[in-house]
Amino acid sequence: MSEQPVSGLMPFAGLRRRLRDNGFLKSLRTPLGIIGVIFVAFWILMAIFGPLVEPYDPLAQEFDRLQAPNATNWFGTDQVGRDVFSRVIASARVTIPISVFIVVVSVCVGSFIGALAGYLGKVFDEIIMRLTDIMFAFPSIILAMIISATLGPGLKNAVIALLVVSWPSYARIVRSMVLTLKSSEFVIAGRLIGRGVLSSLIVDVLPNVLTSMLVLLFTDFGGAVLMLSNLSFLGLGVLPPDPDWGTMVQNGMGNFSAWWVALFPGLAILTLVISVNFIGDALQDSLDLQNVTSHA
Amino acid sequence: MTNTAESAEPAAQSPEDGAATARKAGADTAPKRRHPLARYIIRRFFVCVLLVWGVGTITFFLTNVVPADPAAALISDKVAKSNPEIVAAIRHRMGLDQPLRVRYFIYFRNLLHGDLGTSSLTTNPVSRDLARAFPATLELSIIVFVLTVLISMFLGLLAAIHKKTLLDKIIQVFSLFSISMPGFWVAMLAFYIFFFRLHWFSGGGRLDSSLVPPPTVTGMYLVDSLLNDDPVAFTNALSHIMLPALTLTFLNLGSLIRFCRQSAIEAEQSDYTLGARAKGLPSRTVTIRYVFRGASLPILNMTGLTFGALLSGAVLTETVFSWHGIGEYAYNAATSLDLNGIMGSGLLVGVIYIFINFFVDILCGILDPRVRVQ
Numbered sequence: 001m002s003e004q005p006v007s008g009l010m011p012f013a014g015l016r017r018r019l020r021d022n023g024f025l026k027s028l029r030t031p032l033g034i035i036g037v038i039f040v041a042f043w044i045l046m047a048i049f050g051p052l053v054e055p056y057d058p059l060a061q062e063f064d065r066l067q068a069p070n071a072t073n074w075f076g077t078d079q080v081g082r083d084v085f086s087r088v089i090a091s092a093r094v095t096i097p098i099s100v101f102i103v104v105v106s107v108c109v110g111s112f113i114g115a116l117a118g119y120l121g122k123v124f125d126e127i128i129m130r131l132t133d134i135m136f137a138f139p140s141i142i143l144a145m146i147i148s149a150t151l152g153p154g155l156k157n158a159v160i161a162l163l164v165v166s167w168p169s170y171a172r173i174v175r176s177m178v179l180t181l182k183s184s185e186f187v188i189a190g191r192l193i194g195r196g197v198l199s200s201l202i203v204d205v206l207p208n209v210l211t212s213m214l215v216l217l218f219t220d221f222g223g224a225v226l227m228l229s230n231l232s233f234l235g236l237g238v239l240p241p242d243p244d245w246g247t248m249v250q251n252g253m254g255n256f257s258a259w260w261v262a263l264f265p266g267l268a269i270l271t272l273v274i275s276v277n278f279i280g281d282a283l284q285d286s287l288d289l290q291n292v293t294s295h296a
Numbered sequence: 297m298t299n300t301a302e303s304a305e306p307a308a309q310s311p312e313d314g315a316a317t318a319r320k321a322g323a324d325t326a327p328k329r330r331h332p333l334a335r336y337i338i339r340r341f342f343v344c345v346l347l348v349w350g351v352g353t354i355t356f357f358l359t360n361v362v363p364a365d366p367a368a369a370l371i372s373d374k375v376a377k378s379n380p381e382i383v384a385a386i387r388h389r390m391g392l393d394q395p396l397r398v399r400y401f402i403y404f405r406n407l408l409h410g411d412l413g414t415s416s417l418t419t420n421p422v423s424r425d426l427a428r429a430f431p432a433t434l435e436l437s438i439i440v441f442v443l444t445v446l447i448s449m450f451l452g453l454l455a456a457i458h459k460k461t462l463l464d465k466i467i468q469v470f471s472l473f474s475i476s477m478p479g480f481w482v483a484m485l486a487f488y489i490f491f492f493r494l495h496w497f498s499g500g501g502r503l504d505s506s507l508v509p510p511p512t513v514t515g516m517y518l519v520d521s522l523l524n525d526d527p528v529a530f531t532n533a534l535s536h537i538m539l540p541a542l543t544l545t546f547l548n549l550g551s552l553i554r555f556c557r558q559s560a561i562e563a564e565q566s567d568y569t570l571g572a573r574a575k576g577l578p579s580r581t582v583t584i585r586y587v588f589r590g591a592s593l594p595i596l597n598m599t600g601l602t603f604g605a606l607l608s609g610a611v612l613t614e615t616v617f618s619w620h621g622i623g624e625y626a627y628n629a630a631t632s633l634d635l636n637g638i639m640g641s642g643l644l645v646g647v648i649y650i651f652i653n654f655f656v657d658i659l660c661g662i663l664d665p666r667v668r669v670q
Contacts, residue, residue, distance in 0.1 A: 032469070130346065130347075130350065131350075133343075133347055133350070134347055134350035134351055134354060134646075135354075136649075137347060137350075137351050137646040137647075137649045137650050137653075138351070138354075138608075138642060138645060138646050138649070139605050139608045139645065139649070141611050141612070142608060142611060142623075142626055142641070142642060142645055143642070145611065145626065145627070145630045146355075146358055146359075146626075146630060146638050146642050147358060149629075149630035149631065149633065149638060150358050150359060150635070150638070153631075222475075222476060226476075226478055226479075229478050230478065230479065230480065230611075230612060233478070233480045233612065234611070234612070234615070234627060234630075234631065235631055236630070236631070245478075246478070246480075249478070249480060249481055249484065250480075252484075253484060253616070256487075256488050256492045259488060262481070262484055263485075266477075266478060266481035266484075266485070269477075269478045269481065270473075270476055270477055270478070270481070273475075273476040273477075273478075274472055274473065274476035277472050277475060277476050278472065281468070281472070
């Protein structure tokens with residue numbers, strides 16, 4: 001086992017080694033990396049400790065309507081007199097966990113299907129690949145829109161829609177990685193000492209694709225945030241009155257003289273997504289994984 | 297991107313297939329082999345037809361199997377509960393009382409006749425609605441496509457040549473901004489700044505409401521107003537299209553810039569570039585004839601996908617600018633539960649994408665012999 005590229009008993013050993021050897025932490029010490037870490041840390045803290053930070057109840061309509069930003073309401077108030085700052089903070093509690101959930105589940109499901117397709121080959125592979133082809137024929141926003149509209153608007157259905165839309169690309173990526181690994185000596189050796197398909201996938205293949213999958217997970221988190229807020233903006237995601245960045249921007253759309261209603265939630269999305277992307281770029285650079293995404 | 301990996305597969309099968317044809321032909325007369333390019337095109341076409349069938353099946357599944365009761369969605373809950381006979385009548389009229397496989401069959405028969413059903417939102421045939429919406433999207437897509445491809449190729453290749461310099465970093469950050477901004481928000485910002493504050497361009501819609509749209513020839517206002525010799529309508533249409541076009545261009549730039557940069561860097565690191573340098577060719581020649589040329593194929597592939605995605609209508613941008621194209625139609629259909637409308641727009645979008653892909657594949661096959669023969 002020790003001769004294998006990465007030991008199956010310590011699935012994260014390879015990742016740790018590569019992070020150390022490539023100076024990942026050092027690579028984050030660029031200006032962009034630092035900005036990314038600061039903002040991501042900020043939003044994670046807001047998602048966890050939000051209720052302690054929010055000055056007011058995000059649902060309470062307790063102020064004058066459409067107040068410009070001032071000392072009491074830092075980001076102003078909206079059409080029904082809710083504090084925009086409190087609502088922006090409160091949205092993080094919904095958006096961040098849900099986006100993490102979407103990315104993690106679709107990476108797991110997609111990788112599993114893709115790995116099986118690559119490993120088993122033949123008919124199963126053919127069926128899965130044609131299915132992903134068909135899914136790719138729809139732009140993801142249109143497909144997600146159709147699914148969540150037919151299921152009925154709401155957060156649960158939006159999540160289902162985004163899961164359905166996002167697994168195929170992971171299946172494709174993992175499949176192509178498995179295809180190259182399948183014929184490598186240590187996998188064949190594993191099969192020869194009697195490993196079945198599943199155990200071979202888990203013990204021999206998984207540790208070697210794990211690093212790339214984790215990077216993907218990270219870089220695609222931003223995409224999940226954007227898609228979720230797109231659906232919410234279209235009225236198919238988080239439903240009012242619950243605070244959500246997408247619905248808040250939608251709220252501000254009709255009323256341009258009150259620019260603060262739409263500006264701040266949009267800035268929240270931008271800062272979160274771009275800092276995740278800054279870190280993702282640093283990760284890719286340090287691990288030299290630029291080609292991960294081009295497998296798709 | 298999906299295509300580079302994918303296009304290799306059919307090509308990989310071609311030797312056996314060629315052998316099979318040769319064997320079969322050899323049985324009666326001299327072996328007759330089709331030109332590899334022709335064989336490649338035919339193969340891609342069959343894949344295309346298969347995909348169109350798949351897209352049709354998925355839209356059927358989504359709109360007929362997934363919703364609990366499409367008939368009940370048409371009328372309010374209260375009416376549905378108190379008058380089950382109304383629901384039954386609607387179900388009968390929509391053909392929903394038929395078994396699923398009969399509906400599937402009828403659905404495909406209608407599709408082949410170009411019948412996408414009637415929209416419950418506009419009460420028009422969906423196919424006519426889509427035919428009216430398509431030119432608006434096409435007009436926008438063409439402008440955005442040209443702008444995006446030119447700018448992103450320029451910036452992407454520039455970044456690749458000056459890799460790891462300040463210029464590269466600036467371009468990278470710019471493209472990250474383009475990727476990380478929510479589309480609806482950028483559209484609103486553009487609307488607020490350039491229309492509401494600065495009054496540089498016109499706001500929503502395709503034309504001022506005081507103007508009469510030019511007589512329909514192509515359905516694209518810019519072209520029609522020119523054909524009709526109507527400079528007022530032309531400048532007005534131009535001023536209306538600017539904001540959605542610039543917004544969409546900005547939103548699409550990021551990923552394409554990154555892709556161009558990546559492709560050029562990969563070509564730069566390839567053996568043939570190394571060979572050209574070793575041969576002593578001047579740096580400029582290597583860059584233009586080897587690096588750019590090597591990068592051109594993946595870039596062509598990617599721009600094809602971009603055009604396909606644009607043609608399917610930018611839902612968010614079109615909605616914000618009330619641009620009456622495919623995207624806005626799909627949005628209206630989806631939010632008012634107009635199942636035929638959703639199904640029709642989904643289908644159209646999927647089919648457009650598949651055929652654009654088909655043409656890009658053929659272009660790649662013509663440009664690069666490796667794609668068509670293994």
